[in-house]
Amino acid sequence: MANSKALVVIDMGIDTHQEPLVYMREDCHVCRAEGFNASSRVLLKTNDKHLIATLNIVDNTKLPPDHVGLSRIAIKRLDVTDGDRILVTHAPVILSFSAVRKKVYGHTLSDREILSIVSDISEHRYSDVEIGSFLSVCAGRRLDPGEIISLTQAMVSCGKRLSWSHKGGVFDKHCIGGLPGNRTTPLVVAIVSAAGLIIPKTSSRAITSPAGTADTMETLTNVKLQVKDIQRVVAETGACLAWGGAMNLSPADDLLIRIERALNLDGEGQLIASVLSKKIAAGSTHVIIDIPVGHTAKVRSQTDAEYLSSLFAQVGEACGIQVRCVITDGSRPVGAGIGPVEEARDILAILKQEANAPQDLRDRALMLSAHLLDFAQGDGFDKSRDKARDLLDSGAAWQQFERILAAQGGIKTLPQAGYQKTQTTSIRGVIQSIDNRKLARLAKLAGAPFDPAAGLRLHANVGSHVSRGDALFTLYTDSAGEQDYALAYYRDNPGIFVIGDDK
């Protein structure tokens, strides 16, 4: 770029998540001439790319003259490196934001307006504050079913889309999060694909939890599959267990989810569009949605769960995908392992029918598998559940799981954590409750999911009888420091396990 106003790029090495930041000197002639302030929205241009970013002004001592610093995501999206030249000008007005303002005033948005917003968000034209504004005025049941349908379709149309040519349909399952452990997906995929269903499963990594399905599966095999790898694995086995993050199926969704979590807003409209758009983009035709209900789960009452169910069905139908919701118990952790490796151990124990396999996780996986089998084959829930159990008990599901892992690149040996420490109880009684959120926090303080072997293993769950000296859980960490840190948190939070009288 030969333009005299071009500035020289410096990679600041700063991770600002999805929002691109640009750093300019306070005496920079471009800054002054354009009248930029800290937090101004600016347009960055190379010869062939452009990007809207938020400005931070830096001390003249921190950047050389005529240089401009970029955050990591800005470096990546502009595809530049140190020494390249870019132009910085005022950001254009984002026209779709007038539709957001229309929603501020309580008006219903058209298909086209919603598409323009989602398209601008997908192309990174909104700041985090603007995305937050959009989410805030759409939450609180302010999107009607028509708008949720538009939002779902807009999110699909702004991303990639997979297609499959299987006559019997393409199956998927999704859980509306919140319970530690509860790693049913690999089990369900193994069972139903052993029965012949096509289930090309893509999953996310943990965002706020100690493990996502992709983190757990990564301890067992390669999950970073390209679209062509997924197609090959599914052609060979009928299924896959891949990380969905590299596939760009619904680019707006990743941006929306992060801000929604930061604001702790639980808009059903946004949730439904987020889940269904990814399923539709992945080419699914039949989806089971698991909605756990409990005090510390995402959905807290049966009424809310039923409302959500009916909206899911309505939006699914309009978008040409069959959706069945299953309302489940969300009051306690599911399984014994929490953290990538420990959850993988539970899965292997169940598939290999080991004696110590957690029964609650097995039951849950069978129940969800039964719904999918019934969906596909119409034999009713009870018969389908028997079939699922047969597939598990006969070893067919385990063989199928091994086939999927072989097709993805082979099975790995699970690592051992460097340190382990078992905590016992000094009280005799029955476990009345376990605080799901604090238990998840404990596993994260131990290092999960960053250290895959870190996490914990429950030796008792809600309803267990315990005597003085009985083990409650074993903590796994990769360093003594993390062990101290997590145990200090456990001591400071005596209410994680509530043990009461056993009468």
Next chain:
Amino acid sequence: MANSKALVVIDMGIDTHQEPLVYMREDCHVCRAEGFNASSRVLLKTNDKHLIATLNIVDNTKLPPDHVGLSRIAIKRLDVTDGDRILVTHAPVILSFSAVRKKVYGHTLSDREILSIVSDISEHRYSDVEIGSFLSVCAGRRLDPGEIISLTQAMVSCGKRLSWSHKGGVFDKHCIGGLPGNRTTPLVVAIVSAAGLIIPKTSSRAITSPAGTADTMETLTNVKLQVKDIQRVVAETGACLAWGGAMNLSPADDLLIRIERALNLDGEGQLIASVLSKKIAAGSTHVIIDIPVGHTAKVRSQTDAEYLSSLFAQVGEACGIQVRCVITDGSRPVGAGIGPVEEARDILAILKQEANAPQDLRDRALMLSAHLLDFAQGDGFDKSRDKARDLLDSGAAWQQFERILAAQGGIKTLPQAGYQKTQTTSIRGVIQSIDNRKLARLAKLAGAPFDPAAGLRLHANVGSHVSRGDALFTLYTDSAGEQDYALAYYRDNPGIFVIGDDK
């Protein structure tokens, strides 16, 4: 701080405006142990101060081990310097945000809920995204008059408050912005204080315009007055013309305004609370609000102006302050100078009754002064306007202006811009319209308000007859580069002045 988990502070020299940022290495043990991600909200603690900040993760090459970078506002609020030690932990849950979520769901907020939100915002506990969420769900006429009253009172109670012991009341004026030039405040203050009214005027600097009243007054005298200086100047002269920014009268307001502008949300509730809270905190008892109506002004229709007027009166009454709104012409720039020094020249010309003084600015100042005098003395508008004109024509207002400036530290000589360039028209006709926003942009590109002498002087306004070769405006800049830059913008935007047939 002797704690082993304490990290060593580095001042990053980055201006992130009001939102504190903290920069941590990706391998930092605290970061990993706490499970922080980019954009996590964290709590920074010294021995005696604490602050909530947003996290950015940096390359291990950009910070030494066990060090933590802070943005400027974080350095300032924590009162730390390079080498000090701080602790970084998870940010506490901000309880008042549950009231914001209640508003998301369309519920009316109580006095106490609004106070808890404003108090947390004032104490910098909200991120920009959270402030944006609050503003978004309150805009669009979603605050009822009772909530606007609560918001106004909450904003007053979270800041400092001045008090005066003048029996006849304490006067003030405010303009709901949007017109370039239009620097009536110094004129009105001189005129009405010459008539004996008490008017301790505090003003802001420009945020998006080429000059604020404080910028203009700073070219003429010292405006950085402490509370005790203001009290002395008002005791001596009955008035002052100070910068209000150092006074912390409504700390929440500065935070809200910036995000509101970024989102371009024009919530009346927020506007009224913002204006009136600052007046109440400044101890005013009687306020005139100037509401210009025009296509490129903030308020675009008479109906909107009347609605705003009635809300202002209602909220003012509930808060014990008398408010009178004046709906004025907002269709064109007012005065000839745009930019701090050029606006100061207009003020001096009017006060000193020079031949070239802009009549429109003079008329507007007399009209607003008349409303204030009538407010105080009850002689009716016409008689009050005559009185205001007499004070101006007799030189009493000029003498009073000189007294105020002397009390604030003396009168300065206005600087000359280094470069000037006059633009002429090649068309004969009548000026049909001037684009207020683009004209303001032109003055900013020239360097205003950063360079006080930069800006422009209009030689014609809407309605002027012009012939080929007549001057439209003179541009003032401090560098040849800025002149080129501004003139290029002028050439690229031929619609700033629309000249039509003179019939």
